[in-house]
Amino acid sequence: MQLTGRQQEITRIVRENGPITGEMIAQRLHVTRSALRGDLAVLLSGEVIAARRRLGYYYLGAERSRGC
Numbered sequence: 001m002q003l004t005g006r007q008q009e010i011t012r013i014v015r016e017n018g019p020i021t022g023e024m025i026a027q028r029l030h031v032t033r034s035a036l037r038g039d040l041a042v043l044l045s046g047e048v049i050a051a052r053r054r055l056g057y058y059y060l061g062a063e064r065s066r067g068c
Helices: 005-017 022-029 033-045
Strands: 049-052 056-059
Touching: 005 022, 005 033, 005 049, 005 056, 022 033, 022 056, 033 049
Parallel strands: none
Antiparallel strands: 049 056
């Protein structure tokens, strides 16, 4: 899966700081939460990250998205 620069940055933030809320990711990137929705959807569907209610986003790893 090819990730955009912002998706790669989100992945790095989640990997280094997870679990982390969407609001905290948005603050680190200086964008709105709604601006992240599309990128988060791609990362969630690609199983690079996952989310849990009341916990936030956490890193699953690129190897999961490749089926390893």
